[in-house]
Amino acid sequence: MARAKRGKRYFGSVRELPSGRHQARYTGPDGVTYSARRPNGKALTFDTQGDADAWLALRHSEILLGAWLPPAEPKPEEATPITVREYCEAWLTDRDLEQTTIDHYRQILDDHIYPTFENVAVISVTPASVRQWFAQVARGDGKKVKDRPTARAHAYGLLRTIMNTAVADEVRDSNPCRVRGGGSAKRVKKIRPASLAELEAVVWAIPERYKLMVLLAAWCAMRFGELAELRRADVDTKRGVVHIRRGVTRTKGKRIVKDPKSDAGKREVNIPPHLIPMVKNHLRDHVAGSKVALLFPATSDNTRHMAPSSLYRVFYPAREKAGRDDLRFHDLRHTGAVLAAATGATLAELMARLGHSTPGAAMRYQHAAADRDKVIAQALSDLAGGTVTPIRPAVTSDEQEGDASAATA
Structure with missing residues (x-):
């Protein structure tokens, strides 16, 4: 039986969508065309054309009764707050x-x-x-x-x-972290740098191939990562300097060679002259001939970087023999800072030698040697008694030029 033809629609329109559902639309008294929508603003479609017609009839009734209002602007759904x-x-x-x-x-x-x-x-x-x-x-x-x-x-x-x-980012109005001093902590372990006698005892007790590593850590204030990546080409025995250009770090079992954190980390450090013979001996006896050969490689493979655990196996027994069970290898860098400061080096000079870009970082490595205060007290008495001449400050380049001009005048 043929379906009866529908009469001409007198209000709105209904359209069948490709999905088989039906969309209803009408023109309001304001002349704007509206589609059926849910209260949240999402589109509303109908299972059958009859349902769509019924919805349109309700809208038409509202218009006839003067109760029609244009649909309110849908409120956007509030985003779930980011965790x-x-x-x-x-x-x-x-x-x-x-x-x-x-x-x-x-x-x-x-x-x-x-x-x-x-x-x-x-x-x-x-x-x-x-x-x-x-x-x-x-x-x-x-x-x-x-x-x-x-x-x-x-x-x-x-x-x-x-x-x-x-x-x-305007995710919040203010920072909730307001614990005074929460980002700082007092050092639990007080660092006591090695004295020269203790350093000598460690060097005597440690195996031959590690001696120079300990000495450079102390006298040149070098980090383990810098020493482990040090290569033959980085050492200039004629000028007596070591070029610190890179470091090696370990993360998730992998070794990564990278540049220092700051430009100050790339530096040229003068080796104390009394160490030069040991440097030459180490290069001769323990380092391969290639310019890229590691100075302190792994024991099993001289092309691989030394692991910290390999060093600790020999360093810990050596520190025990020196009577310093508390001495960490990194504490030797503190020893280097103390030794450099004891020479009268300025803060800027210490920063350059240690590879620090800020005074605060360098100051963390400043320690008073155990017997320095007694030496200072004695020196003060010597000054009072006139037995020593006060040290003159370092002459600046401008002062040198002025002296030269006066001499030639």
């Missing part, structure tokens, strides 16, 4: 950081920040919740953190930095 994890991951991705730094930050996030704030909306982090986290979670969630205040300070500092970015 701390989501924002932190985006923060890491957006920054040009060394891989070692990324790994360090990610460990801090995974160990100390995400356990508390992972699923919390960035906008919902409050100063009170940060204080509670700092006082109870970051300090008391395990011995690993409780015994290492520096790790807790690093965690707080990272969270504060990320929240500063959130403020700059």
